Amino acid sequence: MKTRILGCSGGIGGRHLRTTSLLVDHDILIDAGTGVGDLAIAELAQIDHVFLTHSHLDHIACLPFIVDTVGEMRNKPLTVHATAATLEILRAHIFNWAIWPDFSVIPNAANPFLAFSEIEVGQPVDLGGRTIIALPADHTVPAIAIQLDSGNASLVFSGDTGPCPALWQVVNQIRNLKYLIIECAFSNRERGLAVASKHLCPSLLMDELAHLERSCEVFITHLKPGQIELTMQELEDCVGEFRPRMLQNNQLFDL
Numbered sequence: 001m002k003t004r005i006l007g008c009s010g011g012i013g014g015r016h017l018r019t020t021s022l023l024v025d026h027d028i029l030i031d032a033g034t035g036v037g038d039l040a041i042a043e044l045a046q047i048d049h050v051f052l053t054h055s056h057l058d059h060i061a062c063l064p065f066i067v068d069t070v071g072e073m074r075n076k077p078l079t080v081h082a083t084a085a086t087l088e089i090l091r092a093h094i095f096n097w098a099i100w101p102d103f104s105v106i107p108n109a110a111n112p113f114l115a116f117s118e119i120e121v122g123q124p125v126d127l128g129g130r131t132i133i134a135l136p137a138d139h140t141v142p143a144i145a146i147q148l149d150s151g152n153a154s155l156v157f158s159g160d161t162g163p164c165p166a167l168w169q170v171v172n173q174i175r176n177l178k179y180l181i182i183e184c185a186f187s188n189r190e191r192g193l194a195v196a197s198k199h200l201c202p203s204l205l206m207d208e209l210a211h212l213e214r215s216c217e218v219f220i221t222h223l224k225p226g227q228i229e230l231t232m233q234e235l236e237d238c239v240g241e242f243r244p245r246m247l248q249n250n251q252l253f254d255l
Contacts, residue, residue, distance in 0.1 A: 018249060032063040050066075059160070081132075150255035162194070178253075
């Protein structure tokens with residue numbers, strides 16, 4: 001179970017800033033931000049499942065383009081897995097014919113290019129021995145974190161979240177936890193904005209990591225362009241014992 005980082009930035013600008021998306025093996029996406037745009041058409045056509053943490057644009061931007069680009073090349077629908085609340089937002093505000101065609105009825109309702117599958121926190125989805133589990137998160141829209149479990153090891157991706165005690169209660173029960181990818185969208189000078197938007201900054205992240213009882217490698221995602229160096233320096237200063245590292249495009253995680 002190999003996970004490749006397609007995008008991990010909190011914004012765009014320049015050749016290396018891509019918003020959030022993780023490719024698991026060749027056929028599963030976790031979120032569908034602008035990083036997906038770097039995949040070749042043949043790679044896009046192999047994606048069978050997309051798990052969404054939430055509905056914000058930086059995490060779904062490429063989803064409409066994927067299904068439009070490769071729908072006719074596939075022999076089954078692309079399945080989008082998300083909570084009921086997120087699926088309702090997609091239906092109402094994206095695949096609504098006003099913003100983008102409703103590919104759940106194209107070319108027809110019996111044989112669509114796109115299918116929706118509702119998931120709930122705590123319910124595992126098994127895909128060929130690979131387990132994906134929605135975990136709690138707390139954001140300004142309904143949101144989840146994601147656990148990827150190969151059986152040998154697990155990776156937890158926080159998605160977008162502010163402080164969330166329920167997340168740590170679950171994470172601390174994951175006996176095979178190997179990697180934690182957690183957001184830190186703002187520097188400490190914008191702590192007020194982090195609180196208001198239910199994101200994390202280094203001081204808030206320090207408080208969150210104090211709840212972590214498992215030994216694992218910690219990686220930082222969703223850094224805002226223009227604040228990357230400052231935020232990482234603040235992280236080094238205040239959460240040094242965890243030695244968090246900045247997530248990188250094309251980084252590989254082997255579970």
